[in-house]
Amino acid sequence: MGGSIVNMYASLRARIEPDKIIRIERSIQGQGKIRVQVGQQVSPAEIIGQGTTAGGFKKINLASLLSVHPKQVKNYLQKSLGQRVYKGEVIAKRPKSFLSSEKLVFCSSDALLSKLDDQIGELTLNLLPKTLDVPAAVFGVIEVVDDIRGKVVIKTMATLVNGICGSGKLREGNLLFFDGRGGLLNKNQIPPGSVNHIVIGGGLIYKDAIARAISENISGIITGGINISDFRSIGGGKLHFDEGRTSDIGVSVVVTEGFGTLSIGEDIYYTLKSHENTFAFIEGNKGLIILPNLKESSLETIKKTQLPKADISLHSPISSHLESVEIKIGQRARIIAPPFMAEQGKIIGIDKSQTLLPSGLRSVLITLETTSRKIKVSPFNIEII
Amino acid sequence: MSATRGLFEPFQDLENLSIPEITDWLTPIPPIINLENHLANRILYPQTLPVTKEQLKIDLAILRAILKRMASSGKASQFLDIKSHKIIIPSELISCIPNLNQLMWAFVDGLLTQLNKTKGSDALWLIVLSGELNEVMGTLLVPQFEGMGDLMQLGIQGKIYKVKAGDLTVIPCNTDNCRVIYKISKGSLLGVKESSVDLRGGKLGIMIDGRINS
Numbered sequence: 001m002g003g004s005i006v007n008m009y010a011s012l013r014a015r016i017e018p019d020k021i022i023r024i025e026r027s028i029q030g031q032g033k034i035r036v037q038v039g040q041q042v043s044p045a046e047i048i049g050q051g052t053t054a055g056g057f058k059k060i061n062l063a064s065l066l067s068v069h070p071k072q073v074k075n076y077l078q079k080s081l082g083q084r085v086y087k088g089e090v091i092a093k094r095p096k097s098f099l100s101s102e103k104l105v106f107c108s109s110d111a112l113l114s115k116l117d118d119q120i121g122e123l124t125l126n127l128l129p130k131t132l133d134v135p136a137a138v139f140g141v142i143e144v145v146d147d148i149r150g151k152v153v154i155k156t157m158a159t160l161v162n163g164i165c166g167s168g169k170l171r172e173g174n175l176l177f178f179d180g181r182g183g184l185l186n187k188n189q190i191p192p193g194s195v196n197h198i199v200i201g202g203g204l205i206y207k208d209a210i211a212r213a214i215s216e217n218i219s220g221i222i223t224g225g226i227n228i229s230d231f232r233s234i235g236g237g238k239l240h241f242d243e244g245r246t247s248d249i250g251v252s253v254v255v256t257e258g259f260g261t262l263s264i265g266e267d268i269y270y271t272l273k274s275h276e277n278t279f280a281f282i283e284g285n286k287g288l289i290i291l292p293n294l295k296e297s298s299l300e301t302i303k304k305t306q307l308p309k310a311d312i313s314l315h316s317p318i319s320s321h322l323e324s325v326e327i328k329i330g331q332r333a334r335i336i337a338p339p340f341m342a343e344q345g346k347i348i349g350i351d352k353s354q355t356l357l358p359s360g361l362r363s364v365l366i367t368l369e370t371t372s373r374k375i376k377v378s379p380f381n382i383e384i385i
Numbered sequence: 386m387s388a389t390r391g392l393f394e395p396f397q398d399l400e401n402l403s404i405p406e407i408t409d410w411l412t413p414i415p416p417i418i419n420l421e422n423h424l425a426n427r428i429l430y431p432q433t434l435p436v437t438k439e440q441l442k443i444d445l446a447i448l449r450a451i452l453k454r455m456a457s458s459g460k461a462s463q464f465l466d467i468k469s470h471k472i473i474i475p476s477e478l479i480s481c482i483p484n485l486n487q488l489m490w491a492f493v494d495g496l497l498t499q500l501n502k503t504k505g506s507d508a509l510w511l512i513v514l515s516g517e518l519n520e521v522m523g524t525l526l527v528p529q530f531e532g533m534g535d536l537m538q539l540g541i542q543g544k545i546y547k548v549k550a551g552d553l554t555v556i557p558c559n560t561d562n563c564r565v566i567y568k569i570s571k572g573s574l575l576g577v578k579e580s581s582v583d584l585r586g587g588k589l590g591i592m593i594d595g596r597i598n599s
Contacts, residue, residue, distance in 0.1 A: 011432065164429060227418060228425035258429055260422040337426070337433035338440070359441040360483030361434055380391070380434045 008350065008364065010333065011322040013383045015256075016271050017160040019293060021305040023143060024158070024281065025170070028134045028150040029053055036152060038145055041299060042136035044279070044292070048152050049134045055127040057114065063121020066094045066103050070121030077123075081113050084128070091123070137172065137279055138292040139299050155307060157298040159275075161256075161268055161289040163222070167235045168252030168284030173197045173219035175272055175280050181224065182263035187212040194218045198252075198282050198289075200272055204261040205253070210234060213251045220252040220282035222272065222289060224342060225262030231255065252284035262342040265334055266371070267385055325384055333368055337381040344385065345370035391432035392444055392481035395463075396451045399428050406454065410446035410494070415439070434481060441483070445491050452495025465496045470509060472496060472525065476516030485522065485589055486555055493525060493594060508575050509582075512589060523558065523589035530597055531571040540566035541591060554593040558586035565591060 028034065028051030036048045062077075063070040076092045079085055085107045094103040111125035140156030176197040178185060183202030187209045191199065198220035199213065205223040207230040213221055235247050256268050264272075271291070281290035327333075327347065334344045349367035355376070356362055363378040393399055404421060408414045423443050427433070435441040455461035464473050472492050482488040489512055497510070510525040528537050530550035537548045541556055541563055548554045550572070563586040568579040575582065584591060 228421045229418070231425075258422075259425040260419070336430045337436065339436065341426075357434075358437050359435040360438070361441075361481075362483075363434065378434055378436070380432055381436070 008327045008366075008379045009324040010327050010379050011383045012325045013162075013322055013334075013385055015162050015265065015267055015334075015385050017162070019157055019298070019301075020160055021155065021157055021302060021307060022160070022290070023153050023155055023307060024138060024140075024290065024292075026134055026136065026152045026154060029132055030129075030150075032150055034145055034147055034150065034152055036136075036142045036145065038142050040142045041303075042138070042140055042142060042154065043296070044135060044137050044139065044294060046136045047133045048136045048142075048154075049150065051132050051134060051150065053130045053132060055129050058108075058111065058125045058127055060091070060105065060123045060125065061121060062092050062105060062116075062123050065105050066092060067100065068094060068121070071118050073121040073123070074116060074118060077113070077116070079113055081116060084110070084112055085125075086110050139294070139296055140302055141299075155302055155305075157293040157302050159271065159291040159293070161254075161271060161291065163254035163256045163268075163287035163289070164258055165231070165235075166252065166254040166284030166287040167231070167247045167249065168220065168282070169246070169248045170281060170283040171198075171219040171252045172279065172281050174277050175200060175275055177273065177276055178202060181266070181269045182261075184261070185209045185221075185223065190216060190218070198222065198280055200264070200269075203263045206230065207233060210249075210251060210253065214249065218251055220254070220284070222254050222256065222264070222268075222282070224255070224257045224264035225260050226253070226255050228259045231259065246285045248285075252282045254282055254284050254287055254289055257342040258336070260341075265342055265385075266344045267332070267334075322383070327366065327379055327382075327384070331384050333366070333382040334385050335368070335375070335377055335381060336383050340375050340377065343368070343370050343375065345375065348374070351376075391430075391434070392448065392478060393427055393431045393451075395475055395478070396455075398454065398460075399424065399447070399451060402447065402450050402454065406450040407443070407446045410449045411442065415443070445482070445487065448491045449495040452492060453498055456496045456498075461496055464492065469511070471511045471513050473513050473515045473519075474522075476514045476520075479514070489522070489525075489589060489592065490553060493592075497527070497594075509584070511585060512587070512592070520587065521561075521585045522587040523591060524563070524584040524586070525592045525594060526565070526574060526584075527594045528567075528569055528574040529572050530569070530595060533597065535569065535571045537567060537569045537572070537574070537593070537595065539591075539593075548593050548595050550595050550597055552593070552595040554595065555589060556591045556593070558584075558590040559588060560586045562586070563591055 028049040030052045032051035034049040062073045066076055076094050078090050087109050089107045090104050091107050092105040096102040110128040114126045115124040138156040140154040143155050144153035173196045177200050179202055185201040185205045190212045195217045196219055201221050201223040203224045205226055234249050256264050275291045329347055331347045335341055345368040348369045351365045354362040355365050365376040366379050368375045435444050474492055508527045512522040514520045514522050533550050535550040539546045541558055546556055563584045565584055566581040
């Protein structure tokens with residue numbers, strides 16, 4: 001690059017903001033009651049409200065499950081129509097016979113036996129509304145109680161991890177690690193027992209893995225890279241990095257580095273690793289992961305810290321406007337262009353003269369010391385972290 | 386040194402570029418998935434510069450594609466002044482491409498492919514580098530050749546140059562006034578086969594776009 005070499009600048013990206021006092025919002029599902037008051041201190045396990053989910057109905061073909069004629073199904077019912085059954089209770093039973101073993105049909109959720117169609121042997125269950133307790137999930141102080149919308153705002157302390165982009169609304173779950181910083185995640189590699197978890201994927205997540213994550217009820221996925229075509233399909237077809245964009249396909253995804261196969265940066269990976277199996281929030285639309293501080297001692301700082309009243313937007317969205325800072329020896333930086341994209345290291349040298357790059361451009365080069373090697377890179381291709 | 390000015394920072398519409406618009410300018414075409422990810426990363430990190438020749442080729446193809454899109458939708462007025470026949474190159478882009486020639490031809494390709502080359506009035510364009518002070522870099526000549534074997538002979542500052550149909554040529558002439566004497570075997574420039582014209586020179590000089598179907 002032309003020009004005199006006096007001061008060099010690079011963009012500063014705040015990828016990890018440790019122990020920030022922020023506001024988080026907790027909601028109860030459906031109709032319900034909030035049990036806390038403004039000013040009250042809460043701990044993670046404390047129930048802040050109770051919600052009730054709507055019932056709905058479910059059909060079970062008992063003739064098929066019991067291997068009997070549809071007209072005979074009524075003989076095997078263990079409860080009468082109109083009666084209540086509870087999750088795990090036996091609905092129908094066909095005793096052991098000379099030709100077959102005993103057959104039992106269990107109820108998968110609390111319900112009312114509503115109707116039996118003896119033409120096809122199908123039982124209709126009216127599912128009973130379910131009551132769900134909502135824990136605070138964080139140490140904090142209740143700031144807002146909105147009984148009408150069933151929402152509570154809690155002032156709390158958390159480490160914020162800022163990805164580059166993402167998709168999906170605010171979700172929650174425990175952090176579940178998959179296969180290192182650079183693994184490729186396809187649908188067959190979604191780890192078992194991931195339901196309601198946030199899965200840390202690795203270097204690339206395929207579209208089929210996202211589809212599997214939705215069907216497996218996974219809360220979120222954190223990945224270093226993603227192919228842009230897959231990102232467009234989960235992001236509503238557009239690439240928006242500006243404020244106010246929202247999309248949701250049933251799982252929240254945060255991309256930490258960029259597009260293509262890119263390992264999760266060391267800074268983010270090891271911060272997440274230190275919270276392995278602990279509770280976290282993920283909001284793909286803001287490219288944000290919130291790691292609550294689970295130390296009770298954080299309450300002291302939370303209580304002492306006043307947040308601006310106007311800042312009720314909870315936490316800031318992805319910023320596309322980055323501050324420029326002077327490059328100095330000792331700073332940590334990440335590489336934002338190939339080759340070596342997503343690698344991180346410490347700046348240990350700044351050349352005094354320009355070097356001719358294979359592209360034909362000339363640039364002063366920075367020496368970055370990573371955990372395994374030293375890399376020369378143009379200052380235009382790094383961000384200070 | 387600014388950390389926030391890159392090749393694509395003056396352009397707002399990169400996201401809407403389609404891959405075929407870019408591959409139109411690329412030979413050979415790299416794997417599409419790589420091209421898509423390259424473009425998306427350039428949108429994410431517009432300040433970055435190409436390290437390899439392959440990356441540079443892709444960046445130049447993206448530049449041509451975005452300029453062509455802007456020109457065809459009438460949104461390129463900051464780069465193309467049709468009234469005064471000027472191609473305006475932002476000076477901050479010089480540092481993003483190895484040499485001014487490559488940058489100039491990318492602008493010519495992107496902006497002028499929409500214009501009707503057969504019109505004599507589109508045969509002469511001033512190349513201006515915009516910045517704090519606008520600097521004339523030279524003049525682009527677009528002769529109208531009839532076929533691939535055609536030849537144009539030019540006399541500039543006492544030297545004779547031959548330009549074949551299909552060639553892109555840059556002839557140094559770093560003065561305010563370059564007298565160009567020309568003669569075309571089959572074809573015309575400014576509506577005639579043979580004439581002389583006084584043109585503005587500059588750091589680039591006199592550029593001749595001899596392509597037939599550009």
